Amino acid sequence: MTENRLDPRFVRTRRLIMDAFLLLSTKKDFKNISIKDITSEATINRATFYYHFMDKYDLLEKTLEEHLMTNVMREISIHDQLNETTLASVFMSVTQFQSSLASQCRKSFESFTSVIEAIIKKELEQVFFEMMMNQNAGVREESVRIASVMLSWSIYGAAVNWQYNDTRPAEEYIQLVIPYLSQGLKFFIEEGVR
Known part of the structure; x- marks a missing residue:
């Protein structure tokens, strides 16, 4: 095969x-x-x-994964350090992906949201995990795993909140979110070695 x-x-x-x-x-x-x-x-x-x-749900999942990989992950892959610039870039990529999908598939977008959420969180978690492992030698893998989960969920949650509840441009909104994400990363770096 x-x-x-x-x-x-x-x-x-x-x-x-x-x-x-x-x-x-x-x-x-x-x-x-x-x-x-x-x-x-x-x-x-x-x-x-x-x-x-296998079925149309498998097709949906594979199509969204491929679309996500080509559009969002390509943008993320240009960054080798997890910092505020990377976080802003990831946020912008996720919001652009969601906006694009919502406009292309208006009739089905709501049906896709739970699948989109699971795929984005899973892919971001993996990318963040790899970046943090490479960037933070000596940090326990369990700490990195937890931090990557928290970060992926935070980015996705911020993107959804912006999409449904905010009228500011995404570039402006992420600047309000970055301090919270940065504090989480700072805590991870300080506490993760214990």
Whole structure:
């Protein structure tokens, strides 16, 4: 199966299915999108769909993960240190990702929110964990794990709060959040070695 994932035909078909799904998401609510709709739009048969994905929920998760990886994680990967600039950049990337998805998939966005939340938190947690492990030699792994979870949830929570409850530009809003995040990082660095 690994060889298949590198086959250009496999990649092209998978991309075709994901694109069909995204297109349908702009027209219909997620709960109203059927496998038949997806296969018709992608011009494939059901067997091909199920070769690539278990069901439409798997397709949703994989599509969002891929979209997140290409858009948000690319931006984060240019930073090698976890500092205020990185945190602001991560926040901006997450808000841009959510805004883009909300405008592209207006009818389905609310259906996606719990999946989006889980994916963003998981991916950010991993990135923050790696950055903090590289940046803080001698800190216990458990402390790094806890700090990366707290930081990923904080960034995501701030992004959601900004999206639904604030009218300021995201750049301005994150400047209000940074001191709280920085204090958490400072505590982690001071206490994490114990």
